[in-house]
Amino acid sequence: MTLELQAVSRLVEGRVHIQPTSLTLQNGTMNVLLGPTLSGKTSLMRLMAGLDQPTTGRILWHGKDVTGQRVQDRGVAMVYQQFINYPGLTVYENIASPLRILGRPKAEIDRKVRETAEMLRLTPMLVRKPLELSGGQQQRCALARALVKGAGLVLLDEPLANLDYKLREELRVEIPRIFEASGAIFVYATTEPEEALLLGGNTATMWEGRVTQFGPTPRVYRDPVDATTARVFSDPPMNFTRCAKQGQILRFGEGVSASTQGSFAVADGEYMAGFRANHLSLHRGSADALEFHCSVIATEITGAQSFLHVSHGTDRWVGLVEGVQVLEPDQEISLWLDPRHIYLFDGEGRLAAPAAYAQAA
Amino acid sequence: MQKIQNNKAWLLVLPVLVLVAFSAVVPLMTVVNYAFNDTFGNNQFFWAGLEWFDEMVHSDRLHGALGRQVLFSAIILAIEVPLGIFVALNMPKQSFWASFCLVVMALPLLIPFNVVGTIWQIFGRTDIGLLGHSLAALGVDYNYTNDPIDAWATVIVMDVWHWTSLVALLCYAGLQSIPQAYYQAAKIDQASRWAVFRYIELPKMKGVLLIAILLRFMDSFMIYTEPFVVTGGGPGNATTFLSIDLVKMAVGQFDLGPAAAFSLMYFLVIMLVSWVFYTVMTNLDKAEAGQ
Amino acid sequence: MAQITLENLAHSYSANPKSEADYALKEMNHVWQDGGAYALLGSSGCGKTTLLNIISGLLRPSQGRILFGAQDVTEAPTTQRNIAQVFQFPVVYDTMTVRDNLAFPLRNRGMDAAYIKSRVDQIAAMIGMEAMLARKAQGLTADAKQKISLGRGMVREDVNAILFDEPLTVIDPNMKWELRTQLKQLHRQFGHTMIYVTHDQTEALTFADKVVVMYDGRVVQMGTPEELFETPAHTFVGYFIGSPGMNFLDARIDGSKAVLTNGETVDLGARYGDLSGRTQIGVRPEHAVLTDQGGLPLSIRRIEDVGRHRIVRAELSGAVFNIILPEGEGLPADTPRVSFLPGKIGAYADDWRVAPHAMERAA
Secondary structure, rough: OEEEEEEEEEEEOOEEEEEEEEEEEOOOEEEEEEEEOOOOOOHHHHHHHHOOOEEEEEEEOOEOOOOOOOOOOEEEEEOOOOOOOOOOOHHHHHHHHHHHHHOOOOHHHHHHHHHHHHHOOOOOOOOOOOOOOOHHHHHHHHHHHHHHHEEEEEEEEOOOOOOOOOHHHEEEEEEHHHHHHOOOOEEEEEHHHHHHHHHOOOEEEOOOOOOEEEHHHHHHOOOEEEEEEEHHHHOOOEEEEEEEEEEEEEEEOOOOOOEEEOOOOOOOOOEEEEEOOHEEEOOOOOOOOOOEEEEEEEEOOOOOEEEEEEEHHHHHEEEEEOOOOOOOOOEEEEEEOOOHHOOEEEEOOOEOOOOOOHHHH | OOOOOOOHHHHHHHHHHHHHHHHHHHHHHHHHHHOOEEEEEOOOOOEEOOOOHHHHHHHHHHHHHHHHHHHHHHHHHHHHHHHHHHHHHHHHHHHHHHHHHHHHHHHHHHHHHHHHHHHHHHHHHOOHHHHHHHHHHOOOOOOOOOOOHHHHHHHHHHHHHHHHHHHHHHHHHHHHHOOOOHHHHHHHOOOOOOHHHHOOOHHHHHHHHHHHHHHHHHHOOOOOOHHHHHHEEEEEEEOOHHHHHHHHHHHHOHHHHHHHHHEEEEEEHHHHHHHHHHHHHHHHHHHHHHH | OOHHHHHHHHEEEEOOOOHHHHHHEEEEEEEEEEEHHHHOOOOOOOOHHHHHHHHOOOOOOOEEEEEEOEEEOOOHHHHOOOEEEOOOOOOOOOOOOOHHHHHHHHHHOOOOOHHHHHHHHHHHHHHHOOOOOOOEOOOOHHHHHHHHHOOOOOOOOOOOOOEEEOOOOOOOOOHHHHHHHHHHHHHHHOOEEEEEOOOOHHHHHHHOOEEEEOOEEEEEEEEOHHHHHOOOOHHHHHOOOOOOEEEEEEEEEEEOOEEOEEEEEEEEOOOOOOOOOOOEEEOOOEEEEOOOOEEEEEEEEEEEEEEEEEEEEEEOOOEEEEEEEEEEEEEEOOOOEEEEEEOOOEEEEEEEEEEOOOOOOOO
């Protein structure tokens, strides 16, 4: 029971929308497509749904070739960023509509509508019209419509993007729960790393029409295969700086160097070191922490934590540190980084050495 | 790529194709037949080649009608487009008055063409018509049946009355799609009324405006019913536009060959101008979007 | 630049409001400092947009006055208020070049050409669009267009205030970081009074010196990000700020102890007087620690790995209780228990925070 993309690609008017992509999605999994706007998330979803035809490659559904088959003949449901419901119908009729099209018996429709409404907490709203509901409820109604017909593939294209932050947070918690109950293949497109992490499941990071990595979400987050994946899957953005390995020493310039004893098993040469904002600290956390002299650009306080925007030579970094830190711009500070949190990327941006902490986790 | 083609889908278009064939293609082919043959009735045809076309291209009568037609369309566009924009800009944006204005504006569009002609024919009469009589009472020497200028004025005012609504309604629709934030931003930027029009309203209206111009051009270039009812093409040939002349030639004089050649050229001119319009329009959009 | 004063300000969309419920904006009195960076934070329908429209002059309030400095502008139209505004969606003049877009507010005010040129160049450098000045605005990406909108908002030096209406809605996450820092720098450089409306707590907290939290037409708290986080004045603030929000547990408050509905007691570390109404205690997920012994027993429902920490979703005393588990920390072996960091528990009566008696606080 799988959806399999075999070297699928799509060109539109000579421009590449999707580079050849192979991907196998297992039944009963949540799959997140994570990438910035125009990275190909929607294009890939349209190929999965059968709304567009691939230029090359095949799409297999449960082992059967469905390339070129019409959308109507595939068991697909889709939810969009906009809340799309029939405005003239009640919530009940909206949820019932896919079943009515399939010509199911009345009793079955009623049972399924009520079950789905209960799952999405829409039972009290069944008699109301979509436009009388809040944005969150409207999107839940659209979700219910997608789920009710028991489609084997449910595609969600940034479904929470138009909702308030707090509502988004609540629905993010709800969606995995709903999904677990349905057993379908879920594909969920988002631009936000945090959303991918909250949803769990598997994540495919996308960049310029290409899936850069696909695997269990926390794994992709901690073990990115290249700098692009790490960049896409970091918010705040991942920090980078140049370094060179020479013998047992990793040198970062201005006298900062780390011992590579037991880690960083790479050949001598130039590398790009990457690390996430939350691993920078204002305090020396461990004995072998590296000290970087930085100049403050701006600080942002989020309540319990502070974001420090700093410059380190020509690099611009963001650090996420504990507590409320009011630092003046242009102030010189020391930021500490445990070498266990450093990823090394080679000249082509491929991962050369993973971060030690991620291996332990 | 494996693409499944379902040819049965073409069957769905069949009824439309049949209808179009009977209503457009068959009559058109008849016209083509007439244009290249000479006939004296009894379904006897003699091949005439391009003779009728040659005659028509060099016909003073046709040149005169074409000149009047171009002048008429130019005047109509020059009045109706700015006036339509002006009306659209000054229509209420919401509330009861918005709906009220929309209904009133739509009224002239709902009246059959010959009725419009009849209304103005009577309206302009100096003996019983409100307009004609009032003008006469004011001492204006107005008589659309005698004076070519008066006849032109009447026909133009009638067309403006009939069709400005269309331009206004299209522009109004374009204006309604402008988010309120733009006006607010313009206020904050202290933009003048002219700047708001020039930089916000006009760019947003451009698409519908071009459609309005195209529609008005085609309609006015083919105008027949209203001036025919009001002036019958007169006085003399003063308001004999292309289609009126065509009908005179074909139905009045039974010169079927020249009339057919004439109408084919007429048809080609309209196609050509519309195509030019369309191409310019889409290229403008592309040029701006692609910059 | 000016201080903004809201005096007995209230607004209702109905012509003759009868009860308080008819007011979209309930009566408020506030003074916003000259040169301050303020954020209006709340969910949709809380009145923040109504308030913004009153400040920008789009809406006349039903009652009260609004002052810029000493000048009453309640009746003044937008054009006379000398403000700048950046909207949710990019508002650019498509047919103009980027340069003309940025210069537009200055040209309309008849500034001299040399000044306009230098000012526009300065702003373009700041928003990183020097290379695109000669291009037409049409066809640019949403990011770039919104940068132009920001630039146009900043271009005038003499504005009373700059209003931002959810300006980062259409921006990709990575770009948000860049634009937010730019805004911060611009604020520092020019010292304009800035008012930023958003539903996104991160944007509000990171942007503003003072965050104004609105709920149901009311300002429920105005404070620094730290105050909102540490001592939310209302349960809504507790819930709205922080991801996940504050945990609230129904409890009877008895002196310096709270008795939960399941009979367990919690030491509050401070003494409270008699409280009436619905009483609750509030604890941030960041201030709760999982332990093997001590504290209160709870049952864990699920654990979410969100990268830099894990969220433990549990049930305690019949309510949902979330705990943030720092990266690298393990879960207790068997029966999990939770304890609260001292001094981080708040007491609430009918949703409002209650201060403990000052005398006994030290004890």
